Amino acid sequence: MNKATPKISALLITFNEEDNINEVLANLSFADEIIVVDSYSTDNTLKLIRENKNVKLICRKFVNYTDQKKYALEQANYDWILFLDADERITPSLKDEILKVITEPDAASAYFFQRTFMFKTKKIYFSGWQSDKNYRLFRKSKVHFDQDRIVHETLVVDGASATMKHKLLHFSYKNYEDYKGKMLKYGRMKAKEEAKKGKKARWYHFIFRPLYKFINHYIIRLGILDGKKGLIICYLNALGVYARYKELKQLQS
Incomplete structure (x- = not known):
């Protein structure tokens, strides 16, 4: 059977x-x-x-x-x-x-x-x-x-x-504002997760972490080959990282 x-x-x-x-x-x-x-x-x-x-x-x-x-x-x-x-x-x-x-x-x-x-x-x-x-x-x-x-x-x-x-x-990716909203939301929630672990936001995080995210995705991981679409996505992903440390800084204070 x-x-x-x-x-x-x-x-x-x-x-x-x-x-x-x-x-x-x-x-x-x-x-x-x-x-x-x-x-x-x-x-x-x-x-x-x-x-x-x-x-x-x-x-x-x-x-x-x-x-x-x-x-x-x-x-x-x-x-x-x-x-x-x-x-x-x-x-x-x-x-x-x-x-x-x-x-x-x-x-x-x-x-x-x-x-x-x-x-x-x-x-x-x-x-x-x-x-x-x-x-x-x-x-x-x-x-x-x-x-x-x-x-x-x-x-x-x-x-x-x-x-x-x-x-x-x-x-x-439905449109620019929708995807931007997602990245900002994820960034802020990630900050809460890191705050629970005692992590702190330093001044250099606001510069180097988003910059690394953008360069990694746009250059190293070839986002440049996706044209304008790749530029938009890589920028918004980096913006999400910036939002994470902005929220983390606020949570510290």
């Missing part, structure tokens, strides 16, 4: 994702359950989620990314977890690979997904994003989130990790 195919819980955490939510929910429709934990969105996100009858919606106050994702993980009914951001999309090839991987007897505990960064509708090939990857598929029974990280959360894996062959599409 054939062993039953493992079931998948697809998880999302959201806030004001009206531009993404319908597409990502449709993208995840092959999962056996979809759970969205929303931080009380003020746009049409909640209305659009509620129109999807096969989606379980939970509204919960946002503390930080790790706290929210840990909570979402606890709500899942199945061991295999597919945890996406609202601006990520699974290609048909990646979907087929996911469904194959979870049936393998020697499957890893967790899988990295490489991501193709999208500047609106155009692919970015460099700018520091060429090696970008994150855990997106894993077994609930084999992982937990590192509680010391509150942004760019870290998954601690018990067992082997592997990397999927096909890439995830990452539609992170």
Whole structure:
């Protein structure tokens, strides 16, 4: 008798994702359950989620990314977890690979997904994003989130990790102001994380850390080959680093 195919819980955490939510929910429709934990969105996100009858919606106050994702993980009914951001999309090839991987007897505990960064509708090939990857598929029974990280959360894996062959599409750049807002937000949250560890902001951090970020991504990691798009992305990533130390300085005082 054939062993039953493992079931998948697809998880999302959201806030004001009206531009993404319908597409990502449709993208995840092959999962056996979809759970969205929303931080009380003020746009049409909640209305659009509620129109999807096969989606379980939970509204919960946002503390930080790790706290929210840990909570979402606890709500899942199945061991295999597919945890996406609202601006990520699974290609048909990646979907087929996911469904194959979870049936393998020697499957890893967790899988990295490489991501193709999208500047609106155009692919970015460099700018520091060429090696970008994150855990997106894993077994609930084999992982937990590192509680010391509150942004760019870290998954601690018990067992082997592997990397999927096909890439995830990452539609992170919608427009200049939106991406700038993300970088500033991440920078400020990173500052809170570092403040808890007792780190201090010095005058030279405001100059050399953003400058290094820009040079590393634009020159060393070939952002210059992405043209104007690469210049914008590398500048805004460096701005996020500046925001981190500005916030850290304020937290010190």
